[in-house]
Amino acid sequence: MSGQLGFYFDASACNGCKACLVMCKDKYDNPIGVNFRKVIHYSGGYWEAHPTQKGIMVPHVYAYSISVSCNHCAEPACLDACPTGAIAKKANGLVVIDKEICVGCRLCESCPYDAPQFNEELGVMTMCDGCEDEIARGGRQACVAACPQRAIQFGDLAGFREQYGTVAGIEPLPDPAITAPSLVVTPHRNSPLSGQGTGEVKYER
Amino acid sequence: MSDTFIIVGGGHAGVRAIDCLRRADFDGRIELVSADPHLPDHRPPLCKKFLRGQTPLERMYLRHEPHFARHNAVLRLGTQVEAIDPEARAVQLAGGENLSYDKLLLCLGARARRLDVPGSGLQGVHYLRSYDDAAAIQAGFTAGRRLVVVGAGYIGLELAATACELGLSVTVLELAERALARVVAPVVSAFFARRHAQAGVELVCNARVREFRGAARVRSVVTADGREFPAELVVVGVGNQPETALAQAAGLACENGILVDAHCRTSDPDIYAAGDCTRHPSVHFGGKVRLESVDNALEQARVAAANMCGQPLRHAHVPWFWSDQYDIKLQIAGLSGGHDQLVVRGDPAGSGFSVWYLRRAEVLSVEAVNRPADFMQGGKWIAERRRVDPARLGDPGVALAAV
Numbered sequence: 001m002s003g004q005l006g007f008y009f010d011a012s013a014c015n016g017c018k019a020c021l022v023m024c025k026d027k028y029d030n031p032i033g034v035n036f037r038k039v040i041h042y043s044g045g046y047w048e049a050h051p052t053q054k055g056i057m058v059p060h061v062y063a064y065s066i067s068v069s070c071n072h073c074a075e076p077a078c079l080d081a082c083p084t085g086a087i088a089k090k091a092n093g094l095v096v097i098d099k100e101i102c103v104g105c106r107l108c109e110s111c112p113y114d115a116p117q118f119n120e121e122l123g124v125m126t127m128c129d130g131c132e133d134e135i136a137r138g139g140r141q142a143c144v145a146a147c148p149q150r151a152i153q154f155g156d157l158a159g160f161r162e163q164y165g166t167v168a169g170i171e172p173l174p175d176p177a178i179t180a181p182s183l184v185v186t187p188h189r190n191s192p193l194s195g196q197g198t199g200e201v202k203y204e205r
Numbered sequence: 206m207s208d209t210f211i212i213v214g215g216g217h218a219g220v221r222a223i224d225c226l227r228r229a230d231f232d233g234r235i236e237l238v239s240a241d242p243h244l245p246d247h248r249p250p251l252c253k254k255f256l257r258g259q260t261p262l263e264r265m266y267l268r269h270e271p272h273f274a275r276h277n278a279v280l281r282l283g284t285q286v287e288a289i290d291p292e293a294r295a296v297q298l299a300g301g302e303n304l305s306y307d308k309l310l311l312c313l314g315a316r317a318r319r320l321d322v323p324g325s326g327l328q329g330v331h332y333l334r335s336y337d338d339a340a341a342i343q344a345g346f347t348a349g350r351r352l353v354v355v356g357a358g359y360i361g362l363e364l365a366a367t368a369c370e371l372g373l374s375v376t377v378l379e380l381a382e383r384a385l386a387r388v389v390a391p392v393v394s395a396f397f398a399r400r401h402a403q404a405g406v407e408l409v410c411n412a413r414v415r416e417f418r419g420a421a422r423v424r425s426v427v428t429a430d431g432r433e434f435p436a437e438l439v440v441v442g443v444g445n446q447p448e449t450a451l452a453q454a455a456g457l458a459c460e461n462g463i464l465v466d467a468h469c470r471t472s473d474p475d476i477y478a479a480g481d482c483t484r485h486p487s488v489h490f491g492g493k494v495r496l497e498s499v500d501n502a503l504e505q506a507r508v509a510a511a512n513m514c515g516q517p518l519r520h521a522h523v524p525w526f527w528s529d530q531y532d533i534k535l536q537i538a539g540l541s542g543g544h545d546q547l548v549v550r551g552d553p554a555g556s557g558f559s560v561w562y563l564r565r566a567e568v569l570s571v572e573a574v575n576r577p578a579d580f581m582q583g584g585k586w587i588a589e590r591r592r593v594d595p596a597r598l599g600d601p602g603v604a605l606a607a608v
Contacts (some may be wrong), residue, residue: 005396077264081247083527084577085534103525103584105503109224109257110247148574150487172271178263204275 004093005130006072006157006182008164011191013151016041016065023146024128036128037143042172044192044199049146062199064188067152068173069117069143070095070128071181078108080128086125091106093157093182096134097126112174113181130154147204160179160184171197207233210513211296211304213286213451214312215239216248218480218502218509220267223278223308225510235278236304238296241335242283244270249499251339253529257371262313262336264317268517289455291473308475308513311452311463312506315445315481315497320355324417330439333360345438348372352428353436357384359528360442362397365502366530369404376434378412378426380443388526388537390560392553393572397571398529409434410488445497447482460484462495467519477513479505490540490569491588500525523587525580536580539570539587548599550579559583566592579605 015035016039024030025035045061055058072095077088077093086102089095101125108116116125131141131154139145141154153160161184166181168176170191175184192198209235210226212219219237226235236544239245246265254260263269273280282550283297295303318326320429331342342364350373354361357379368375377384383394384401401408415430417439426434447462458464458472460482469477469485480502484495502523511518526537545560551558557575567590571583582605586593597603 074570077263080250080260082265083249084536084580086577101581103581105500106221107267107499107503108246110267110269112266114272154245174269178269201271 004072004074004157004182005135005155006093006160006184007069008153008155008160008186009062009067010149010151010186011066011170012186013149014039014067014147014188016064016102016147017148018067019146019148020143020152022069023142027131027142028126030117030126031121033120034119034126036115036117036126037067038065038114038204039110040068040204042066042191042197043202044171044197044201046198060190062190062192064187064191066173067143067147067169068113068183070111071113071179071183072128072130073182074180075178076111076180077122080109081110083107092135094130096125096129096132097125097127099126112178155172157182157184167193169174169194171195171199172201208307209234209236209305210308210310211306212237212310213239213296214314214480214482215241215280216312216314216480216502217245217260217499218312218314218506219310220245221503221506222312222479222510223273223276225392225507226514227278228278228496229511229512229514229516231510231514233307235276235331236281237273237278238281238284238286238298240283240285243267243336246278246336248334249529251336252333253367255336255339256343256364256367258343259376259464263584286451289451289476291455291457291476294475300586306475308477309474310506310513311338311471311478311482312480312502313448313463313478313482315447315453317441317568318446320414320441320443322414322416324423326418327417327419327423328421329419329423329437330417330441332441333364334445342438342440346371346373350374350437351435352376352438352440353434354440354442355426356380356442356444357408358442358444359385361388361440362401363528363530364442365406366404369401369406370531375405375439375510376407376409376436378414378428378434379408379410379588382410384410385406389535389572390547390562392549393535393560393574394560396553396574397530397533400533404531445481447484447495449482452478452482464493465505467508467521468512468517469520470512471507476510479509485520487540488519489523490542492542494540495530496500496524498524498526524585525584528586532575534575534577534596536573536577537570538573538580538584539568541570544569546595548595551576551600551601561593561598563593563595566595568593582606 043063050056218413508520541562546563548561559573559579573580
């Protein structure tokens with residue numbers, strides 16, 4: 001595949017179970033606190049006029065979960081921040097870290113998605129590599145395979161955009177204009193776009 | 206009641222300290238006071254990618270807003286600290302408000318050294334330290350313009366490389382007899398001089414700037430030997446001076462930087478300092494040093510945060526530095542002072558090589574040009590005080606691991 005690879009995430013289907021996170025963590029044998037993928041619960045709402053009863057205000061509420069990892073951005077902030085050249089963007093668009101030349105300075109933690117994760121034991125940064133082993137053998141990514149709701153897909157970004165549209169940020173994800181993530185999101189019903197939220201993060205791990 | 210820690214300064218050190226304090230399970234109040242009106246940003250891209258016009262400020266934030274909220278850190282941006290009262294353990298903000306602290310961390314940074322010659326106040330004469338400085342330079346960065354850079358140090362040369370790539374006509378004036386004279390070996394200076402010459406940059410060494418000429422705007426730069434270099438834009442990069450005024454006024458010991466010990470503690474037991482503003486004992490190399498680098502800011506912040514939380518930690522780390530110019534990455538580990546031998550590995554006329562500084566065969570420092578593996582290996586050897594066989598080290602036929 002020569003085009004940009006990326007994730008599709010269906011926020012309308014995710015139930016926040018964290019199977020994706022657990023499967024990923026298990027596959028990469030990551031220590032406590034190191035998560036290539038995280039699940040965020042977000043909820044909020046506002047008051048609005050009742051559709052038929054004049055003078056009555058009713059709550060418009062939303063509560064949903066988001067599963068997010070490295071989005072292998074077109075403009076990766078981590079790559080810009082890296083002083084050693086350890087972060088590179090490959091021909092298939094994946095953003096990868098060369099552990100051999102990473103000095104563990106953690107400057108790439110300026111990623112607004114919090115994707116690069118410092119592995120204390122190894123002294124280097126680590127993050128989602130798109131399950132390169134599975135790409136090579138045509139298999140499915142750990143998070144994709146684990147999801148009981150079929151809410152995560154990984155593959156050709158252009159195809160996802162064609163099929164699902166171009167929304168790449170709903171709250172509380174950052175504004176996609178910052179790093180141009182290789183991500184397509186189907187919003188949960190009523191979920192506000194990035195930057196337009198009135199809700200709060202309830203749980204993030 | 207839980208403690209309040211105040212951090213003054215919104216650079217790498219200040220932001221890293223927040224992370225480290227929380228990782229050390231500090232659960233008290235953290236306030237970071239920064240004179241910059243925006244979120245703390247990465248400075249290294251300011252003379253490179255930012256000038257190419259591809260990087261809005263929000264792409265350069267060290268941390269985005271939610272990070273500070275998650276770490277329960279209060280940011281007071283655009284806020285100047287007027288004074289520190291160590292007796293009362295309080296800082297006074299511009300506007301009169303006082304903040305009490307249990308521990309204070311000063312991450313005041315450095316300021317660009319001013320060139321005090323006639324005409325230095327002319328329009329078009331710039332210094333580069335902050336985002337605002339870079340934005341002002343960028344406004345004049347158009348192809349075909351004549352740029353004179355004063356100083357062939359890291360900032361000057363990185364800026365020259367960027368300008369040259371953007372089609373400006375660039376002259377670099379350097380006081381010393383070679384570029385990067387303060388920080389690298391002559392063979393590395395020569396390598397960079399060649400690369401800049403290839404790109405079309407005019408590098409003039411042994412050139413002391415005597416005057417900037419122009420009516421309201423700068424038109425030329427005149428050197429002591431009377432040569433005149435036309436300029437529509439000038440950027441001066443002649444080193445930094447540590448920000449010590451606040452510390453000095455508070456009675457803290459300062460001497461070319463705020464003096465701190467290996468625990469990053471100043472002469473006041475409740476006040477710590479980290480980054481460019483400090484002068485500290487070098488645990489590994491001996492003596493006192495003042496290091497202007499991102500790495501030192503990050504590492505001192507980590508050390509200061511641990512000690513502020515009562516966890517004794519010494520700043521014993523091997524310092525490292527880097528510079529990106531054109532397609533070249535220069536990486537330096539260690540400090541070269543006191544070396545008695547210099548070994549070159551690889552061909553300096555090629556695209557990558559490294560220079561090793563030894564003292565009685567112990568590796569003190571390595572300068573790696575497009576050789577990240579040499580840099581990584583060098584850093585480890587320096588830390589473990591490894592002695593090497595200079596002949597084998599200099600033989601590119603011998604793998605580094607086998608030296």
